[in-house]
Amino acid sequence: MLDLIGGTPIVDVSALSPKSNVTILAKLEGRNPGGSVKDRVALSLVDAAERDGLLIAGKPDQILLEPSSGNTGIALAMVCRLRGYHLKVVLPANVSPERRQLLHAWGAEIIESPGSEGSNGAVRLAQSLSAQNPEWVFLYQYANPANPEAHYRTTGPEILADVPEITHFVAGLGTSGTLMGVGRYLKEHRPDVQIWAVEPPSGEMVDGLRNLDDGYIPPIFLENHGGDLLDRKIVVRPRESIEWTRRFTEVGLFVGLSSGAIIAGAVKCANLIPDDETATIVTIVCDDGWKYLSTGAWSDDIDDVVERAKKIIYF
Amino acid sequence: MGGDTSVVVEGDTVGEVLDRLTASHPNVKGQLLNDDGTLHRFLNVYVNDDDVRYLGGINAPITNGDEITLLPAVAGGTL
Numbered sequence: 001m002l003d004l005i006g007g008t009p010i011v012d013v014s015a016l017s018p019k020s021n022v023t024i025l026a027k028l029e030g031r032n033p034g035g036s037v038k039d040r041v042a043l044s045l046v047d048a049a050e051r052d053g054l055l056i057a058g059k060p061d062q063i064l065l066e067p068s069s070g071n072t073g074i075a076l077a078m079v080c081r082l083r084g085y086h087l088k089v090v091l092p093a094n095v096s097p098e099r100r101q102l103l104h105a106w107g108a109e110i111i112e113s114p115g116s117e118g119s120n121g122a123v124r125l126a127q128s129l130s131a132q133n134p135e136w137v138f139l140y141q142y143a144n145p146a147n148p149e150a151h152y153r154t155t156g157p158e159i160l161a162d163v164p165e166i167t168h169f170v171a172g173l174g175t176s177g178t179l180m181g182v183g184r185y186l187k188e189h190r191p192d193v194q195i196w197a198v199e200p201p202s203g204e205m206v207d208g209l210r211n212l213d214d215g216y217i218p219p220i221f222l223e224n225h226g227g228d229l230l231d232r233k234i235v236v237r238p239r240e241s242i243e244w245t246r247r248f249t250e251v252g253l254f255v256g257l258s259s260g261a262i263i264a265g266a267v268k269c270a271n272l273i274p275d276d277e278t279a280t281i282v283t284i285v286c287d288d289g290w291k292y293l294s295t296g297a298w299s300d301d302i303d304d305v306v307e308r309a310k311k312i313i314y315f
Numbered sequence: 316m317g318g319d320t321s322v323v324v325e326g327d328t329v330g331e332v333l334d335r336l337t338a339s340h341p342n343v344k345g346q347l348l349n350d351d352g353t354l355h356r357f358l359n360v361y362v363n364d365d366d367v368r369y370l371g372g373i374n375a376p377i378t379n380g381d382e383i384t385l386l387p388a389v390a391g392g393t394l
Binding site for chain 1: 356357358359361364365366368369384386387388
């Protein structure tokens with residue numbers, strides 16, 4: 001199964017483009033066996049740990065720890081199930097129930113962090129658990145070079161091979177692994193390609209500046225000089241994200257909500273291309289919509305969904 | 316910011332707007348800018364949803380009606 005990770009298809013979703021001179025292509029990462037782009041990262045993290053001797057294949061009772069609000073946890077749980085490791089996932093209490101159930105399905109153990117603290121809270125709790133339990137292997141996707149490396153080694157080359165005419169790459173900014181890995185690869189081979197980051201909406205913990213001192217910048221973003229690598233970073237609001245998640249069905253795609261945010265960012269990017277130029281934007285569909293059905297994103301009144309999105313981690 | 320979630324401030328650049336904001340709301344000053352006037356590293360400032368770090372930082376120009384959003388840096392995304 002792990003051999004099926006990567007090599008995902010890229011499809012033309014230009015029907016969603018606001019301009020006829022701008023092509024928009026989407027790489028379908030939901031086609032990975034674990035259901036998201038994070039399969040690449042999870043496999044890379046575990047392979048690197050085995051290579052470095054942190055994990056020993058076949059040795060019983062080895063424990064891994066990882067903070068994740070969803071996809072990395074699920075992908076790691078699948079890899080750990082196949083490789084025989086025990087995974088503990090630190091998960092904010094307010095993630096959609098499908099994610100929790102998927103972690104159970106793959107045999108992972110869930111440790112809850114306070115929902116009000118969001119992903120930052122999960123990171124903090126995992127760091128403190130790691131300090132108390134040094135025998136647990138803490139792969140820590142936010143700081144592990146194997147995360148961007150997965151995208152530098154696989155996602156980036158796949159995109160350039162399939163879309164040599166690429167002018168812009170637009171992806172979501174979470175750990176920054178996708179943007180750092182793909183961005184670095186593309187800049188090395190096509191220095192003119194613009195790298196755009198889309199910051200997904202992050203719920204009520206960003207309403208105001210109460211927690212500024214609890215801010216967090218992923219170490220891999222700093223190590224890869226993310227500030228220089230990115231050409232632009234935009235934030236997308238919950239309403240736009242959900243509207244665009246719904247609109248993806250117009251091109252035959254049922255996608256997760258962060259992909260709605262990313263296509264909204266790609267559309268903003270397209271709107272800035274002058275009429276007398278052509279552009280080819282490549283975006284990432286991180287995962288499919290199945291894990292988000294309980295949010296009512298496709299069926300409920302959009303005002304209700306947006307209101308709920310402030311309290312539950314959808315993205 | 317004193318309970319307000321949005322305020323109207325004048326200025327031609329992001330820096331000018333933040334200066335006037337902190338003058339009228341002194342309690343937020345140390346939270347927004349470093350002593351040398353640069354942006355706090357955990358503060359993201361957006362003009363119409365565009366991060367100003369990629370538009371010239373505090374020198375990014377502002378025009379009438381622009382909306383500036385201040386958000387803390389978080390470990391977001393479908394991690």
